[in-house]
Amino acid sequence: MSKVDTAIERFKNGLSCSQAVFSTYAEDYGVSFETACRIAGGLGGGIGRTGKTCGAITGAIMAIGLMLKEENPTEKQFKEKVYPHARALLQKFATRHGSTNCNDLVGVDMSTPEGFAKAVQENIIKTRCPEFVRTCAEFLETLRKQA
Numbered sequence: 001m002s003k004v005d006t007a008i009e010r011f012k013n014g015l016s017c018s019q020a021v022f023s024t025y026a027e028d029y030g031v032s033f034e035t036a037c038r039i040a041g042g043l044g045g046g047i048g049r050t051g052k053t054c055g056a057i058t059g060a061i062m063a064i065g066l067m068l069k070e071e072n073p074t075e076k077q078f079k080e081k082v083y084p085h086a087r088a089l090l091q092k093f094a095t096r097h098g099s100t101n102c103n104d105l106v107g108v109d110m111s112t113p114e115g116f117a118k119a120v121q122e123n124i125i126k127t128r129c130p131e132f133v134r135t136c137a138e139f140l141e142t143l144r145k146q147a
Contacts, residue, residue, distance in 0.1 A: 003144075007137040008130050016044025017129055018055035018062075021136045025063035025144075046102025051110035054102050056129070057093055060136035061086045067143060089139050096135055105132060 001009070003024055011020035018040040026036035040062065042048050044055040064085045071078040094100050102110055106124050109115035119125050 003141055004134060004137040007133050011130055011133045012126070016040070016055055017133050018043035018059035020133055021056050021059035021140070022062050024137065025060075025140055026066060029066040029069060031066065045110045045116070049110050049116060051101065051103035051115075053100055054093070054105055054132055056132040056136040057089060057100055060089055060140055063140055064089070064143065067140070085143060089136065092139055093132075093135055097132065105129075 007020045007024040010024060011017055015023065015037065019037045022040040023033050023036035026039075027033055031039070040055075040059050043058040046052040046054060047058065061082075065073065065078075065082055068078065068081050068085075071081055090100055097105055099105055103115075106119055106128055108119045108124065110119065
């Protein structure tokens with residue numbers, strides 16, 4: 001099974017979008033599945049279900065940091081290498097899906113109980129979000145092949 005398929009499957013099996021993307025790649029860099037899920041646990045639903053930046057994106061951006069393992073993460077040069085990849089992901093995602101904002105992507109206000117209930121009741125999360133996970137995992141696959 002490809003990493004892209006693994007991330008989508010993890011999402012479909014109950015992980016949040018951020019957990020699904022981050023855990024799929026974090027394991028390759030010494031972060032256990034459980035720890036990766038804990039780290040990414042608050043990022044789903046557009047960061048704490050606020051409907052802001054899509055959790056698949058935030059999970060992928062964290063994975064980018066792990067992928068640049070040759071760099072010293074406390075040095076300015078590290079950030080200068082991560083930022084262009086993060087911007088490229090945001091641009092690719094927005095071009096493909098029209099936004100990077102969870103509320104825009106799912107069409108409901110995830111920060112309200114009513115909005116979240118509608119997303120669940122109408123299967124919006126199950127039908128739309130796997131494509132967002134796919135986009136982020138495909139981006140990471142491309143980056144991984146370049147590294």
